[in-house]
Amino acid sequence: MCGIFGYVGHRDALKILMDGLKRLEYRGYDSSGVVVQNGHGLVAAKRRGRLDALEAEVRSRPFGGHTGLGHTRWATHGGVSDANAHPHFSCDGKIAVVHNGIIENFAELRKDLERRHRFLSGTDTEVIPHLVEELYEQAEGDILFAVTLAVGRLRGSWAMGVLHADHPNRLSVARVNCPLVLGLGDGENFLASDIPSLLPYTRRVIPLDENELSTIGPEGIQIFDRHLTAKARAPLDIDWTAEAAGKNGHPHFMAQEIDAQPRTVAAEVEAWGRSVPDLRLARDVDRVMVIACGTAWHAGLVAKAALEEMVRIPVEVGLASELRYGDHPFGPRTLAFAISQSGETADTLASVRMARESGSPILALTNVKGCTLAREADHVLYMRAGPETGVAATKSYTSQLVNILFLALHLGRERGTLSPERFEALTREAGFLGTHIGRILRQDPLVRQCARTFQEGYGFMFMGRRYNLATAYEGALKMKEITYLPSEGYGAGEMKHGPLSLVDERMVCVAITPRGRVKEKMISNIQEVRSRGGRIVSVATEGDHAVAEVSDHVFEIPSCEEMFSPILAVIPLQLLAYHRAVGLGRDVDRPRNLAKSVTVE
Numbered sequence: 001m002c003g004i005f006g007y008v009g010h011r012d013a014l015k016i017l018m019d020g021l022k023r024l025e026y027r028g029y030d031s032s033g034v035v036v037q038n039g040h041g042l043v044a045a046k047r048r049g050r051l052d053a054l055e056a057e058v059r060s061r062p063f064g065g066h067t068g069l070g071h072t073r074w075a076t077h078g079g080v081s082d083a084n085a086h087p088h089f090s091c092d093g094k095i096a097v098v099h100n101g102i103i104e105n106f107a108e109l110r111k112d113l114e115r116r117h118r119f120l121s122g123t124d125t126e127v128i129p130h131l132v133e134e135l136y137e138q139a140e141g142d143i144l145f146a147v148t149l150a151v152g153r154l155r156g157s158w159a160m161g162v163l164h165a166d167h168p169n170r171l172s173v174a175r176v177n178c179p180l181v182l183g184l185g186d187g188e189n190f191l192a193s194d195i196p197s198l199l200p201y202t203r204r205v206i207p208l209d210e211n212e213l214s215t216i217g218p219e220g221i222q223i224f225d226r227h228l229t230a231k232a233r234a235p236l237d238i239d240w241t242a243e244a245a246g247k248n249g250h251p252h253f254m255a256q257e258i259d260a261q262p263r264t265v266a267a268e269v270e271a272w273g274r275s276v277p278d279l280r281l282a283r284d285v286d287r288v289m290v291i292a293c294g295t296a297w298h299a300g301l302v303a304k305a306a307l308e309e310m311v312r313i314p315v316e317v318g319l320a321s322e323l324r325y326g327d328h329p330f331g332p333r334t335l336a337f338a339i340s341q342s343g344e345t346a347d348t349l350a351s352v353r354m355a356r357e358s359g360s361p362i363l364a365l366t367n368v369k370g371c372t373l374a375r376e377a378d379h380v381l382y383m384r385a386g387p388e389t390g391v392a393a394t395k396s397y398t399s400q401l402v403n404i405l406f407l408a409l410h411l412g413r414e415r416g417t418l419s420p421e422r423f424e425a426l427t428r429e430a431g432f433l434g435t436h437i438g439r440i441l442r443q444d445p446l447v448r449q450c451a452r453t454f455q456e457g458y459g460f461m462f463m464g465r466r467y468n469l470a471t472a473y474e475g476a477l478k479m480k481e482i483t484y485l486p487s488e489g490y491g492a493g494e495m496k497h498g499p500l501s502l503v504d505e506r507m508v509c510v511a512i513t514p515r516g517r518v519k520e521k522m523i524s525n526i527q528e529v530r531s532r533g534g535r536i537v538s539v540a541t542e543g544d545h546a547v548a549e550v551s552d553h554v555f556e557i558p559s560c561e562e563m564f565s566p567i568l569a570v571i572p573l574q575l576l577a578y579h580r581a582v583g584l585g586r587d588v589d590r591p592r593n594l595a596k597s598v599t600v601e
């Protein structure tokens with residue numbers, strides 16, 4: 001949460017910083033700010049609210065200068081205000097700091113520093129510039145050394161950029177538990193909180209490792225450990241394009257990302273057809289513990305259904321935020337399977353570290369090359385969703401599902417729990433998933449119409465079973481996340497145990513009812529809702545009249561094996577949430593109070 005962008009080179013720093021911040025705004029949009037070293041000193045601007053507010057402020061103020069830092073904030077400590085926007089400064093105004101993370105011991109540091117320094121904000125971050133200012137002298141004017149000394153006094157998490165007025169053409173950066181990527185250009189270099197924001201400038205990147213520091217100049221980058229011993233790091237070449245990270249004519253990133261799924265899902269299937277990743281890690285374990293949050297946790301529920309069916313192995317699905325404080329018996333015979341689009345989610349990483357300490361092998365499924373999760377796992381499955389910018393996860397979810405289902409199919413075949421014939425039939429069928437999604441997307445006008453029907457005063461609940469319990473949870477999460485309407489997902493069999501009391505004629509119950517083992521049960525559950533006046537929107541297999549007869553609206557998915565149905569059934573639910581949110585005038589890509597990457601606890 002919070003986005004950082006930095007530039008050192010020969011171009012107009014302000015222009016590049018504003019452009020970088022635009023791409024990072026999904027990480028937080030409470031306030032934003034920039035600082036540039038313009039040859040005479042530091043010049044800065046910061047504003048509460050969306051980046052537009054800052055843009056309006058700097059439009060008429062040419063900053064000059066070729067070195068600078070920018071920040072977009074998701075507030076943790078200190079309210080949403082101009083004063084709390086980053087950058088924060090030392091008393092002499094010479095040191096500017098942007099920070100993503102939380103300084104846990106800021107209160108005690110501040111108490112001490114306040115005797116000698118004047119604080120202007122209520123943030124935890126502001127202790128950093130004052131600390132660096134104090135230590136600068138002890139570091140004999142070596143700014144990176146001063147930053148290293150300051151970092152030695154901090155507890156918590158940080159990705160920080162530091163700019164000193166007396167060191168033009170130099171940025172100092174440090175990282176602990178928050179992502180920071182260095183971008184390598186020609187006579188110019190960059191730093192950013194993620195890779196996609198760098199893509200218009202470079203595809204050669206170095207993600208900083210835990211506890212590393214770096215000094216960045218126009219001609220080069222040096223990386224150090226905590227003792228300032230230089231480290232050699234080879235850059236990664238990223239194959240994402242800037243176009244894939246754009247809206248491509250769509251009104252929102254989310255719409256672009258929903259629409260991309262015929263291609264992204266087909267790319268995942270093709271990749272597994274071309275070469276099967278090394279699955280040795282998972283071959284001999286007795287059980288699997290999925291570690292994930294949010295949408296990735298829903299993907300974990302599908303992993304449970306698929307691995308238990310195909311591999312006959314017990315699977316638990318841990319919410320990383322709970323797991324990390326629990327007593328889960330990880331161990332060498334338990335595979336820790338961490339699922340994370342960003343690979344930077346703080347709770348997921350903490351649980352992974354806990355699993356590692358207990359000797360579990362770590363398998364990661366992530367979308368981002370070089371992310372922290374990838375670097376800490378024993379083996380990584382990379383998704384091919386491409387950059388996902390909308391805060392609501394869409395194409396990354398279906399990519400996760402394809403990888404999970406193929407993992408289950410291959411492990412099933414290898415461990416002898418799935419016959420070669422069934423394996424062949426299922427993998428062949430997977431080849432149609434991309435085309436199927438294309439067909440579902442053509443129902444967009446129907447979904448939009450349905451969203452309009454339930455425009456005013458309706459609540460939403462989603463119900464599903466087995467493979468589509470996850471779809472119910474995911475449909476509800478999409479709906480609440482971007483519309484702000486209360487909506488919940490339930491196991492359909494649980495309705496009688498409480499949620500049925502929510503049902504009346506203003507409640508829309510979305511029933512995920514494709515053909516499969518639990519369809520008849522789902523129809524009974526739909527009847528229970530209908531007889532209490534609830535409105536039914538179903539996701540059903542094409543031509544399934546039995547479901548249509550008990551539904552007010554039906555979105556159809558092509559006929560498929562039940563295990564593939566969550567990949568298809570979620571598509572109309574993404575569209576439903578999207579259209580409902582647009583109808584309400586919500587900021588679809590940047591829903592209030594949220595950020596895409598949850599890098600703090």
Ligand code: M6R
Binds near residue numbers: 293340342343344481
């Ligand atoms: O990057 P991750 O997959 O670890 O993110 C996990 C969740 O924060 C994420 O899926 C979140 O729930 C989405 N905004 C949901 O749309």
